Amino acid sequence: MFLAAAADDTFFESDTWGVVRNLAIFFALVFWAATVYWVYKDARRRIEDPWLIAMATLLGAVPPFVGPLIYMLFRPPEYLEDVRERELEILAIEEQLAERDLRCPVCRGDVDPSYLVCPVCTTRLKQACAECAAPLEPIWQVCPYCATPVPPGIVTGEDVLQPLRRRRSRGSD
Numbered sequence: 204m205f206l207a208a209a210a211d212d213t214f215f216e217s218d219t220w221g222v223v224r225n226l227a228i229f230f231a232l233v234f235w236a237a238t239v240y241w242v243y244k245d246a247r248r249r250i251e252d253p254w255l256i257a258m259a260t261l262l263g264a265v266p267p268f269v270g271p272l273i274y275m276l277f278r279p280p281e282y283l284e285d286v287r288e289r290e291l292e293i294l295a296i297e298e299q300l301a302e303r304d305l306r307c308p309v310c311r312g313d314v315d316p317s318y319l320v321c322p323v324c325t326t327r328l329k330q331a332c333a334e335c336a337a338p339l340e341p342i343w344q345v346c347p348y349c350a351t352p353v354p355p356g357i358v359t360g361e362d363v364l365q366p367l368r369r370r371r372s373r374g375s376d
């Protein structure tokens with residue numbers, strides 16, 4: 204009885220308590236470091252500016268354990284690679300639209316890729332195949348519809364109809 208009471212009194216000063224306390228501090232530190240590292244890793248995937256990444260990591264470190272929660276409330280909703288992918292997709296769609304958006308080089312009227320002549324200002328846009336009368340692209344050496352060779356030099360540079368790039372042409376128009 205006496206011995207047990209004595210053991211209870213000295214428990215918190217004993218080596219066992221010291222080890223348990225040190226272990227608890229050690230695991231808290233490891234967990235804290237892990238949360239800081241997680242914030243750093245997550246911020247790098249979402250934020251481009253290195254200073255903002257540093258600020259986010261600092262917030263993840265201080266206050267401990269609460270900082271990462273605050274970071275999660277304010278972090279950008281998307282990953283950078285998703286943003287880039289979406290921008291590329293939009294760019295590709297715009298390019299596709301621009302390719303369809305053919306215009307007469309003289310009057311800027313809408314024309315179809317199959318038009319030989321601009322219906323508005325009667326400018327010749329393309330040469331017709333001598334055999335099947337299909338509209339020929341200026342760089343074609345042979346008609347793809349009937350395999351008739353295209354005589355060289357029938358289309359001059361002025362006749363070449365370029366698709367307008369919407370982004371670049373907006374400023375110069």
Ligand SMILES: [Zn+2]
Nearest residue numbers: 307310321324
């Ligand atoms: Zn025209």
Ligand SMILES: [Zn+2]
Nearest residue numbers: 332335346349
């Ligand atoms: Zn042809």
